[in-house]
Amino acid sequence: MLDCVTDKWTVLVLGLLRSGPWRFGQLRQGIEGVSQKMLTQTLRALERDGIVSREVFASSPPKVEYSLTPLGQSLAATLDELRLWAEQHMDAVLRHRSSYDAAAMRHEPVPVNRAGAAR
């Protein structure tokens, strides 16, 4: 259950939809790095769970709008707090991260380049 709401794309999609209905292509452009496949998949899952609603306009060119259901709005609000936390504490995290890495350096003797970088 947590899996579906903590999904990366889900968080981003709901972030955009908070401001009102969006078309497929708009979402695609608004979310950097999302593939058409993942966007479709994410939206289907959200629709299935009653988080977003999908409205098809039988026009030419075809047009499909996605918007939040009431349930979706409550989730989006909750997720937004998470995003807020991330924004507010990102610098603290990054700072701690680099000092941690620096400390690790001192233990792991020589970072000799044995056949390329780490990993």
Add this chain to the structure above:
Amino acid sequence: MLDCVTDKWTVLVLGLLRSGPWRFGQLRQGIEGVSQKMLTQTLRALERDGIVSREVFASSPPKVEYSLTPLGQSLAATLDELRLWAEQHMDAVLRHRSSYDAAAMRHEPVPVNRAGAAR
């Protein structure tokens, strides 16, 4: 950034640590389905980000305790709201999900078994 906080195991680990310090083995048992590898990995990442602190007791047998830093406590609190949302709305989601699936059935005619199941 969101990736690290929306990780599955992260959420579960922080959920447990809210109640105080836990030992490695306790966490392992307290979180169903987590492998030793993933738990180690998750804890390392959280330590690196300053979310949890790791205290080693040079006793025999060895003992390592994990606890939340102040930063971690704030994150844990935020994540807990998410868990709360999930609990409160899980039934609504599941209900919508089954009605959605039922509707899909009617469109996708005969679920004939063409060489194994779907996929």
Add this chain to the structure above:
DNA sequence: CAGCATCCTGGTAGATACTG
């Protein structure tokens, strides 16, 4: 007990091509 190194597998996401 806690943790690391290694190997191996399967699901997941990307790329590509086609359709209503």
Add this chain to the structure above:
DNA sequence: CAGTATCTACCAGGATGCTG
């Protein structure tokens, strides 16, 4: 425009064995 279908590659994550 908004999808579906198919193929492939990659790497997250499980299993195993060893160490301090």
